[in-house]
Amino acid sequence: MTSGPSPRVAVLGVGLIGGSIGLAAKGRLGAEVVGFGHRPQTVARAVEIGALDRGAATVAEACEGAELVFCAAPVAILPAMVGEALRASGPETVVTDVGSTKRELVKACGGDERFIGGHPLAGAETAGVENAREDLFEGARWYLTPTDRSSGLLYDRLQRLLSELGARPQAIDAASHDRLMATVSHMPHVVANALAAEAAQALTDGTERLPEVGPSFRDATRVAGSNPSIWADIFATNRDAVAGSVESVARRLGEAAELIRDGDRERLVAWHAAAGEDRRRLLESDSSAGPLHELRIVVDNRPGTIAELALALGEAGVNIEDMALYPAPDMTSGAVTLWVAGSAGAERAAQLVRGLGHTVSVLGAGE
């Protein structure tokens, strides 16, 4: 694509993802980007921040002459939007989307050789064109779900363009994609919801006492109830896989309850240790700079301490890949856990933290 003339790209739906596609396509490929959105003021804002060259009044107008059409609307309206885009597009235009579930959409639109479903793993934590960034997809996995009906030529064009946006495209069939997402993303949201509901009922039934809630509860329920409308659509369009995964966890919990009721200490230790090993293995597959190491640090929780820590690591070029604070109840002191990739990085980090006068324990990948 880079050797030819600048491509013409249409973006239907200009939120965080649509806006970021526009910024990246313009900034990195010199593309001409035309956008359509239901709210004129959002489209105007997208033009203002440079995510679009111009807005279009209709889907058909946006698609006219486009080589690539990105449908970046909520999951529930994607089948209708993709259909409309396909009707408005020429025979050599590839139409794709960015929805979190793929099976239902591919079933509805996969008969057309020009449609190839897509799902970038980026941007889940914020929303809105205001948060759009040219580098949102840098290094991000971007799943593509071609079928045996899909045009090879158009697939190739799409995946090359995504690479040029900075993403790492990977083909996967729609059903596998949805099962995968059910396990690593959708089901954990359901579990967080169940846990929050259980605690709310257990702690408010017949008592005035609302106790301090521990860090394990905070972490386990962090995503409970986030964006109800978006998540209802995701659950609704990935029903079988999510329900199946949730049922499987429910069965595991039933077995765990039996194990605990039996109270056999050796089996409890083995079961608990195996779960830790499972988690470590899963998270390690995430990291390119080596297995994650965990640093547990005791700090004063006065304003500034976390900054001091992060600065010291930052200045030494050690990046914090994940962080959890465990403040004491009065917020004056607490523990911080940092995750750092690679044993060299972890050792350097521990040295720096000790240099600041804190105590630190390093839990290596093998522990």
Place this chain on the structure above:
Amino acid sequence: MTSGPSPRVAVLGVGLIGGSIGLAAKGRLGAEVVGFGHRPQTVARAVEIGALDRGAATVAEACEGAELVFCAAPVAILPAMVGEALRASGPETVVTDVGSTKRELVKACGGDERFIGGHPLAGAETAGVENAREDLFEGARWYLTPTDRSSGLLYDRLQRLLSELGARPQAIDAASHDRLMATVSHMPHVVANALAAEAAQALTDGTERLPEVGPSFRDATRVAGSNPSIWADIFATNRDAVAGSVESVARRLGEAAELIRDGDRERLVAWHAAAGEDRRRLLESDSSAGPLHELRIVVDNRPGTIAELALALGEAGVNIEDMALYPAPDMTSGAVTLWVAGSAGAERAAQLVRGLGHTVSVLGAGE
């Protein structure tokens, strides 16, 4: 206590909790603290860092002449240790412990009017006398589980001493304590384990593909498999409450799976929103400075950005009560969510973050 002569305190087991009791009792009350531990080098280290005045060769020697005896050993050996301490102590000595479960211990030792069970909610994230701190219990809830056999005089002495250590003692019956802990702490650990095990199996069955694991999975499984030996004891000594709570969550998941399989969007939205409301209500009861507000910030994830943010807030006196990083796959950029107490604090924080050139969305307590 402060008006009388310095008390004499015995600490049996000198890890993080025992060591911190020693430091606080010496530093804040001018107490004479004598310690016993199974490993002589640990006791020597505790004396070295000032947590003990001296070590004792036996439990009996440590308890001799003590007004207060703290049993700070692993849960599994507490019944034997408390029994030994009671036999070695005089008629006016109060014997207490710091174990995470209370019902079995109180059943074993609660017949003696000198024993009052205890459980400070502090220090779960680190271990070892090296991490001991005089202020570990500052502002921390410290549950006490007296029975109708307990001496009122000794209870009063114990709870006043704990207040002087900085803690907030609260009486609760042992069974209620264990049910409470099952819900907010023990059961979430079981759920994290089940989730890690489920993902490990689902993602490695018949495929080479180990996908990127999302932030929701990280958060939900953060505590999976931590300290197997300690947790096996906790589960084993709180069997019924933990198993009951786990079974209840399993039932909720079964119901959620049905709801999802039905795919009724309106009911899914309502169920999801209710879970978010449940979590917010539970966490709010935690905070004294007002309900928690959530700030979602888009940042460069280069070393230093988090520090810059934390510094700006710290200098303005805004404390970060909880934090979650959501790095992009290549770690060059991402989103940060901060929790700040009170709407004034949240507004001030948002202003500061915007001043640094980041975009930020504030989710208030009512949203």
